[in-house]
Amino acid sequence: MHAEKAERFVQQYEALCLKVLRDCRVFSSNPDYEDYLQILRIALFENSLRFADCHSKQVTLIYHFLRWRLCDAQRKQQRQQKILQRAKSNWQERSLLSEDDIEWTDQLAHLWPKLSLGEQRFLYSRIQGLTYQQIRERYHVSAGTVCNWKKRLAQHWAENDEAS
Incomplete structure (x- = not known):
């Protein structure tokens, strides 16, 4: 029963999702358009109970909530791209890219979004040449x-190798 109400709620505010995308300059020509739209729909679905009692005057609240979610998703994607770029340029500086290196970078780009923040930190630090001790000190974590x-x-x- 709750799922049906939540779906109706998402449908009711679909136009608001599209407005948020437009206001954040994410147009249908953007390759991530559908992904961002889905993020907004999921945010509405997950928070439908919270917003269900909102009156029409509080549409602004829902708008700002959705805009925050979209900006957060964009910021995360930009951060991941910057880290990947640094890792790739760091790798290129160490050696000229061979065919194996190019395959490795492609695998890394595919795998990166699936990693937890800790796994990303570990990988990025190791690519930079940090030792385990230096990683521990940099992120204030235990050896374990x-x-x-x-x-x-x-x-x-x-798992990524098996899927390839």
Whole structure:
């Protein structure tokens, strides 16, 4: 029953989602348009109970909530792209890219969004040449945490290899 109400709520505010996208300069020609729209729909669906009692005067509240979600998603994507760019340029500085290196960078770009923040930190730090001790000190974590990041990263990498 709740799911049906939530779906109706999302449909009711679909136009508001489109307005948020337009106001944030995300147009249908943007390759991430559908992804961002889906993020907004999910945010509405998850918060439908919270906003269900809102009166029409509080549409502004829902608008600002959706805009915040979209800006947050854009910021995360930009941050991931910057980190990937740094990792790629750092890798290129170390050696000329061979065919294996290009394949590795493609795998990394595909895998990166699936990693947790800790796994991303570990990978980025290792690409920069930091030791385990330096990683521990940089992020103020235990040796066990660094080992867990490494272990989960290896699992993700293996799963990605199997899927390829």
